Amino acid sequence: MVDKNEIKGGAKEIGGKVKEAAGKVVGSERMKAEGKIDQAEGKAQKNYGKVKDAVKDQVGR
Incomplete structure (x- = not known):
């Protein structure tokens, strides 16, 4: 799932x-x-969203 920070950063x-x-x-x-x-x-915010999303995926497993 795409984090809102990825969208706003993009x-x-x-x-x-x-x-x-x-x-x-x-x-x-x-x-x-x-x-x-x-x-x-924007790039920093987008990357933050990607990392946040990846952490959620790992924790959710």
Whole structure:
């Protein structure tokens, strides 16, 4: 089963990619940097969800 953190993290990661691309289009270094930060946060949250889900699977056995 997919943990809610995996979903939210994936969404934040995608949003960060969009923000980074928009920053490149408009020439905003700040927006590009914020997009990269959002991607890193999203990836971390997604990985946390995966680990949490794996632990639940092992404990549930």
